Amino acid sequence: xxxxxxxxxxxxxxHSLVDAKALSVKLAADVAERLRAAIAAKGxxxxxxxxxRSPVPFLEKLATEVLDWSKVTVSLADERWxxxxxxxxxxxxxxRHLFQGAAAKARFVSLYQQAENLDxxxxxxxxxxxxLPAIDVLVLGMGDDGHTAxxxxxxxxxxxxxxxxxxxxxxxxxxxxxxxQRLSLTRSLLASAAFxxxxxxxxxxxxxxxxxxxxxxxxxxxxxxxLHDPLSIYWCP
Numbered sequence: 011x012x013x014x015x016x017x018x019x020x021x022x023x024x025h026s027l028v029d030a031k032a033l034s035v036k037l038a039a040d041v042a043e044r045l046r047a048a049i050a051a052k053g054x055x056x057x058x059x060x061x062x063r064s065p066v067p068f069l070e071k072l073a074t075e076v077l078d079w080s081k082v083t084v085s086l087a088d089e090r091w092x093x094x095x096x097x098x099x100x101x102x103x104x105x106r107h108l109f110q111g112a113a114a115k116a117r118f119v120s121l122y123q124q125a126e127n128l129d130x131x132x133x134x135x136x137x138x139x140x141x142l143p144a145i146d147v148l149v150l151g152m153g154d155d156g157h158t159a160x161x162x163x164x165x166x167x168x169x170x171x172x173x174x175x176x177x178x179x180x181x182x183x184x185x186x187x188x189x190x191q192r193l194s195l196t197r198s199l200l201a202s203a204a205f206x207x208x209x210x211x212x213x214x215x216x217x218x219x220x221x222x223x224x225x226x227x228x229x230x231x232x233x234x235x236x237l238h239d240p241l242s243i244y245w246c247p
Contacts, residue, residue: 013245016220019238027246030211034067037209037244041147042075044205048146049081056083056143057116058195058203059108060151060159061090061100064211068149069107080115083143084108087150087200088160088183089121089135091128091191098189121180121193128191132182135193139179148203152210155186156222156231160194162186163230172197172228172235197235206236208243216245 013024027033041057048055059065086100094101101120109116119142123134150158157163160183161171167181176198183192200206210219222231 012247013216013219013243016216016223018223018243021238021240023242025242025244027244029246030064030067033209033211033244033246034071037068037149037207038071038075040242041072041149041207042077044147045082046077048204049078054081054083054143055146056085058085058087058145058148058200059104060087060149060209061103062151064151065149065209066103066107068209069104073108073110073113076112079113082116083119084116085119085139085142086121086195087148087158088192088194090189091122091131091182091193092189094120094122121195128182128193132180132193135180136178139195139199142179145199145203146205148200148206150200150206150208150236152208152215152218152233154214154218156218156233158208158233158236159200160185160192161197161232161235162192163232168229168232170196172232174198174201201236201239206239206241208233208236208241210243210245212247219243219245 013026045055089100090098121135123131125131152158165183171181178196179199183194184190222233228235
């Protein structure tokens with residue numbers, strides 16, 4: 011069973027790779043190519059990434075790609091509301107696995123903000139994201155429950171998070187598992203990216219993708235909000 015057997019919309023391109031290493035190499039090459047093209051066209055590029063454990067090989071490969079990292083702005087699709095030193099911090103993940111060597115010259119726009127509560131932190135992140143250039147490349151992941159970024163099924167702010175007309179760039183979101191408190195870019199900002207990649211691995215994620223394609227309730231599986239936009243899916247068993 012592979013991704014070629016799914017009924018994908020015409021706007022979706024699928025890349026089936028043999029394993030996680032091949033996926034990381036292909037995705038890193040494609041992302042770097044688009045960043046180089048953006049730099050050539052307008053003198054800068056903007057990249058928004060997702061955290062978690064599975065992107066580590068991709069991030070390490072991307073760090074070795076030859077491009078003018080000093081002209082690249084990097085941010086995150088979502089973040090746990092924890093300091094960068096915390097083991098669960100996505101900013102910390104990028105510091106360890108991407109911002110090494112030449113890639114350390116990239117400018118980073120952090121979502122994490124110190125504040126008295128999550129709502130205040132999200133408001134601060136929203137202001138910080140006003141400085142984010144137009145997104146050239148967005149790399150999304152997907153959970154087994156069909157969430158992407160930190161747009162979780164049935165989360166209190168999900169309706170606004172999925173609203174394409176929302177003026178908010180970042181919202182406080184609650185995950186069903188620990189740590190509960192998250193900061194997430196909104197669909198209105200995420201969907202503005204010139205190129206969107208979805209990286210998924212394993213038969214479990216393939217089953218989730220199939221279920222997402224078979225329905226249209228965004229609240230049930232928020233990844234559905236992105237499956238009919240121009241999208242490139244990178245999958246391996």
